[in-house]
């Protein structure tokens with residue numbers, strides 16, 4: 001019996017497939033700077049995180065109404081369910097939408113509509129995590145959290161993402177403290193392109209419960225020992241690491257070494273529409289490239305469920321206990 005997966009690290013705007021981008025552009029009467037689908041697809045070559053973020057934010061222009069957000073999210077759930085995902089914790093970037101004039105209520109209503117029905121429609125339990133854009137001022141993050149709390153946003157936590165280098169976790173101490181005090185879960189991207197010190201800062205200054213990516217922890221043996229000792233979950237994204245050139249190829253990805261070192265890793269898709277696939281594609285790639293075994297897949301699946309913010313009952317159900 002294979003254990004189902006929890007997907008803990010995916011950005012819903014990164015699940016916007018090229019076909020849906022064009023469909024939503026048509027529906028909303030938006031002119032895109034692409035001649036056709038092939039032209040759009042030809043842009044999916046990235047040299048680093050920023051080159052991806054430029055396209056990721058540009059394509060969000062097609063998201064205008066609650067219906068757009070709901071359609072995008074339902075498409076993800078349908079595909080994730082086929083990938084073996086039974087629980088999903090989904091990042092979204094409120095600032096990327098409000099900055100374009102899309103009301104926060106449209107974003108939240110659309111996402112909440114899909115999330116509230118995900119178990120009944122797709123058998124996938126789910127929750128939303130508001131991702132703070134770390135390259136924007138801390139004051140903007142503070143204002144966002146105030147707004148989210150004021151409207152009783154249907155979120156389970158906050159995260160920290162976007163351009164990492166030069167935007168350390170220390171910039172966001174206050175907003176994370178307020179989120180924790182409000183009973184929200186807290187996670188942060190750290191050690192993707194940024195140095196191992198950012199992982200330590202995220203743990204010590206922000207009090208995060210999981211580290212998103214965290215792959216650069218391998219450059220610091222003391223940090224690896226700490227992460228193992230404290231069983232800190234690292235939500236790794238192998239296909240993303242290859243496409244954003246954090247590692248050269250999937251065969252070079254240190255996932256198996258991380259597992260062997262006793263790190264609490266899981267496999268996630270990050271931005272599946274941009275990085276060549278969903279979580280089942282990532283596992284298939286790892287089997288082909290590094291010979292990931294069925295036993296290792298099982299450990300990764302169990303890690304993902306244990307590291308999730310699902311209820312204890314749901315975790316027990318998914319773990320087959």
Ligand SMILES: Nc1ncnc2[nH]cnc12
Nearest residue numbers: 011161162163189270271
């Ligand atoms: N891989 C990634 N790193 C940082 N921010 C992101 N936003 C979407 N994908 C991201």
Ligand SMILES: [Zn+2]
Nearest residue numbers: 161189212270
């Ligand atoms: Zn991410």
